[in-house]
Amino acid sequence: MRRHYILYIGALALLTMGCTRAYDDAPREDYDRLFPFKGPERPRISYEDQDVRLGDPDAPVSDFVYPGVNIDRDVRTYRVTLTCSFGEVDILGAAVADTDLQSRYVVRYIDANRRLQTLTSNRRDSTAQTFLKNGQAHTVTFEARSGHPMYLCVNGVGPRGSSVKATISAVSEDGFTVVKPLTAHEFQNEEGIDKIKHPYCAYIILP
Structure with a gap:
C-alpha cells in the first residue's frame, strides 16, 4: 500500500512538472506589437449637445x-x-x-x-x-x-x-x-x- 502511495505521488509530481514546462515553453506574446501605444486619445468634440x-x-x-x-x-x-x-x-x-x-x-x-x-x-x-x-x-x-x-x-x-x-x-x-x-x-x-x-x-x- 505504501509503495502504491509513493508511485502515485511520483506520477503526480511528473505530471505537474510536465504541465509547468508546457506552460513555460509557450511562446510569449509581443503585446507591444499587438497593442502599440498610439498616444493619449484626443477627445471627440461634438456640438450635438447644443451647449450654451x-x-x-x-x-x-x-x-x-x-x-x-x-x-x-x-x-x-x-x-x-x-x-x-x-x-x-x-x-x-x-x-x-x-x-x-x-x-x-x-x-x-x-x-x-x-x-x-x-x-x-x-x-x-x-x-x-x-x-x-x-x-x-x-x-x-x-x-x-x-x-x-x-x-x-x-x-x-x-x-x-x-x-x-x-x-x-x-x-x-x-x-x-x-x-x-x-x-x-x-x-x-x-x-x-x-x-x-x-x-x-x-x-x-x-x-
Whole structure:
C-alpha cells in the first residue's frame, strides 16, 4: 500500500512538472506589437449637445471675434430666426413717440456673413444697422450652416416701465434638428433711467 502511495505521488509530481514546462515553453506574446501605444486619445468634440456658451454683454463692438467653428462632416443647413422688440410707455401707459424715446436698448446677433449686427432703440447709435420701433416686433431670418454661432446679446438702459425682449432659434432644413432657442426678456423697474439688471449674451454652435 505504501509503495502504491509513493508511485502515485511520483506520477503526480511528473505530471505537474510536465504541465509547468508546457506552460513555460509557450511562446510569449509581443503585446507591444499587438497593442502599440498610439498616444493619449484626443477627445471627440461634438456640438450635438447644443451647449450654451456665454459671452460678455458689455464688450464693445470693436472687440468682436467670430466664435464659430469649422465642421466638415454631416453639415446641415439651418433657418435661423430672430425676433425682438422693446417697449416704452408714459405714466398713462401710452406708447412714447419716437422723438421722445429715452430707451437705449441693444440687440445683437451674428448674420450669415459672420458679421455682428446691431438692432437698437437708440437713434444716435452709430454702430446700429437697424432701428427698432417702439412696441413693434422686428423679425430677421437667414440661413446658416453647421458651425455657425446662433448668437444673442441683449443690453441697454431705459426709463422705469420700459422693457426689451429677444428670441433667436434655428431649425435644420430637413426639420429633424431643432436648436433650443435663446431668449431674454428684461424689464427696467428702477426710478429714472437705469440699466437692465440682467444683460444677456450667449450662443450655441449649430450642430
